[in-house]
Amino acid sequence: MRNQKKSSFAWRNIIESRLFFPLIALFLILLFDFIFIPGFFTIENRDGNLYGSLIDIFRNGSTVMLLAIGMTLVIATAGVDLSVGAVMAIAASMAGILMNPSALRNEVFFVTDPTYTFQPLWVVIGAALIVSLICGVWNGVLVAYMRIQPMVATLILMIAGRGIAQLITNGLRVQITYRPYAFLGQGWIILPFSLYIVAFVYAGTWLLTRKTAIGMFIESVGINFRSSFFSGIDEKKIKLLVYTFCGLCAGIAGLVASSNIRTSDANSIGLMIELDAILAVVIGGGSMAGGRFSLLASMIGALVMQAITQSMYAVGVPAFALQAIKAVVVVFVILLFSEQVRSFIRGISAQKKEV
Amino acid sequence: MSESNQNILEMEGISKAFPGVQALDSVNFTLRKGEIHCLVGENGAGKSTLIKVLTGVDRPEAGRMILDGKEIHTRSPQHAQTLGISTVYQEINLCPNLTVAENILLGREPQRFKSIDWAKMNADAVEILKRSLDVDIDVTKPLGIYTVAIQQMVAIARALDIASAKILILDEPTSSLDEHEVQQLFKVMRKLKENGVGIIFITHFIGQVYEISDKTTVLRNGKLIGTFDTASLPRFELIAKMIGRSLDDLDEMSKIKLESSKHIRTEALLKAKGLGHSGAISPFDLELHSGEVVGLAGLLGSGRTEIANLLFGIDKPDTGSITFAGDEVTDYSPLGSIKRGVGLCPEDRKAEGVVDDLTVRENIILAIQANNGWFKFLSVQEQYDIADKYIELLQIATPSPDQPVGNLSGGNQQKVILARWLATNPHLLILDEPTRGIDVGTKAEIQKLVLSLADEGKACVFISSELEEVLRTSHRIVVLREREKVAEFSGEVDENTIIHAIAGSEA
DSSP states (O other), X not given: OHHHHHHTOOHHHHHHSTTHHHHHHHHHHHHHHHHHSTTTTOOEEETTEEESHHHHHHHHHHHHHHXXXXXXXXHHTTXXXXXXXXXXXXXXXXXXXXXXXXXXXXXXXXXXXXXXXXXXXXXXXXXXXXXXXXXXXXXXXXXXXXXXXXXXXXXXXXXXXXXXXXXXXTTOOEEOOOHHHHHHHHOEESEEHHHHHHHHHXXXXXXXXXXXXXXXHHHHHHHOHHHHHHTTOOHHHHHHHHHHHHHHHHHHHHHHHHHHHTEEOTTTTXXXXXXXXXXXXXXXXXXXXXXXXXHHHHHHHHHHHHHHHHHHHHTTOOHHHHHHHHHHHHHHHHHHHOHHHHHHXXXXXXXXXHO | OHHHHHEEEEEEEEEEEETXXXXXXXXXXXEETTOEEEEEOSTTSSHHHHHHHHTTSSOOSEEEEEETTEEEOOOSHHHHHHHTEEEEOSSOOSOTTSBHHHHHHTTXXXXXXXXXXXXXXXXXXXXXXXXXXXXXXXXXXXXXXXOHHHHHHHHHHHHHHOTTOSEEEEESGGGGOOHHHHHHHHHHHHHHHHTTOEEEEEOSOHHHHHHXXXXXXEEETXXXXXXXXXXXXXXXXXXXXXXXXXXXXXHHHHHHHHHHGGGOOSXXXXXXXXXXXXXXXXXXXXXXXXXOEEEEEOOTTSSHHHHHHHHHTSSOOSEEEEEETTEEOOOOSHHHHHHHTEEEEOSOIIIIIOOTTSBHHHHHHHHHHHHHTTTSOOOHHHHHHHHHHHHHHTTOOXXXXXXXXGGSOHHHHHHHHHHHHHXXXXXXXXXXXXXXXXXXXXXXXXXXXXXXXXXTTOEEEEEOSOHHHHHHHOSEEEEEOSSSEEEEEESSOOHHHHHHHHHTOOO
């Protein structure tokens, strides 16, 4: 029976695939760039490291990609995590204050020595990730065990999170000068270092969800949590897991983002980025009602979001108009996923055949 | 000419295919004014698809439909409704979080000053329910708090209330109703028939076909077998036409049952002592033995499902205890039950059974995998092996194990859930209405399966609304009335004795 499936592999299968529409969208944006932006596809080789607009899309998109990985799993359980931006800020503040605690002492003093750090790097990163993990557990407990609706439950941390981040840094923006930390977001090993982080998290998540039963359980819980419960799946534990994991992803994204701007700025790091992450998943074909998920499709969704931003800047669209243009493109992509539009397109092509 | 004038609906040469299945193959169907026309057939025979084509849910690939002499192309159930075709579906399609009144009058709310006139709306709803169905409930409560039977009644009331209904389609409305409610429904149907409404009635209960219908159309595997005058078609012939094979199987059943009863163990596998859950079931004692089928008989809402849910750990008991294989049970949860070797096929297949976007394969391995935990993941090959084995064993009609289970017909979905539990190789299998909404042929298959499981030394609890079926499959019968265990019978029992026990009257 399974052999049949292979032999019937056809154009139709490609169109029905999860990856098809996000890839088409990405292709169209890149085509636009190819035509209107000279040198967009030029990749420079400087001392063995690759630079260029294309590479920048990946590098700047890495935070949204990291968030989209966690968000994909949360959305697959029919939930949503609005707090990822705030968790990024908390992780960044934690990392910043550990490297440069001057803010706590109310000293108007900024470390400028690129080799100085108050705590070793592994403590900095470890502490930041543990804090973001705790944030994830908080969300997970509220959603899974307290049965609070995901949007409301994560809204709490979304609002409170930035306050917590400011408490950590005593309300100050902490400069990050320590060079090894800056490598997270700005380092290059042929490709930007943040891409390796994304690849690592992606591969780990893929193994965790597809080589264990967790992926199937997540989908099962998202599709019908009652049937899942009757089948012996501990749906609460699954939900706790995905929110915790989403928090961890947000923490990693927060480290990359703060390293990139060399500041842990509780007010601007990851601001409104939760919406980009959610849109990335939605562009990747994830249903907000939960169910089947594709990490790869969400990654492409994140790249689509970043490619739009990058291209608009490159053609000289002012920053204030960017959001509006982004919205138009997003609406277009999401329409392609709507069953209404799809059956409409199918109807048109069917009519053509009849004529 | 006068003949065709009486025809309210003619469907000619209707064909419809789904991936891997020819659901309908040029089917003809004619409905007259004031006629109650039964549509019967096995699962996947195409009954539901024919209805979906008629009501515009699915588009036919070929064929035409003529309503009142005019050709129609239904675009959606709403469109069909404006044409005068109202439907009550097999699975209830109402909003459980809205009130009963809102559900009945949704989209047609009485208005005053450009806003909804709530008082009138509630009064109207009460009136509609009373007049048409003789049901008296609080219409301001959310629908979800009522039993499935009441919800079904509300769905029927909603369909009936659409004044211009020329055709009323009832897709298995009786599968969750008790005898009294069925009679209420039949009374309504007869009244509508007098008013000239054409009624298409889909049911699996052969007795109901004979009780209510004028004509019967039989479908099998998407093909029309024929349309008959019900009164002149012998029962045996009707069933033979539906399943296309002889019914000797059913006689075989009693033999199998007698044979298997020899293997019942004397020591109890499960002992429930004073087990109870307030508001659901009064404390009861129950013993289950390996190799034995225990039937739970009682009316809808008598506490059958509540017992099943307590035994499986869906609900935690307030009082009493369970001893399983000699050990006291402490972990009351589905997972705990699976670990002990207990399985439950739940009553509500759609909400508690299948996970419809997952494939047949994934649905089958779900319980085994839950038992294995997160990290002991069955390899894809093992998954296919298990799925293929049970697809063959239970003859699940699916184009491939990779088909989403939601695309399967109801009976096949039920088999998938059975497969899910059989795959865990349980010591005790609780089957809550496993044959609900399933055709005669599959019913017999499932009943035989239950007995063969007992023969293998498993304990079974069998719950069904059909007493005949409980009698046929069970070695011992527990009778429930008003959330209380009232009697227990073993050996050969007369049907009337049990009916008296259920009714609470002296024999």
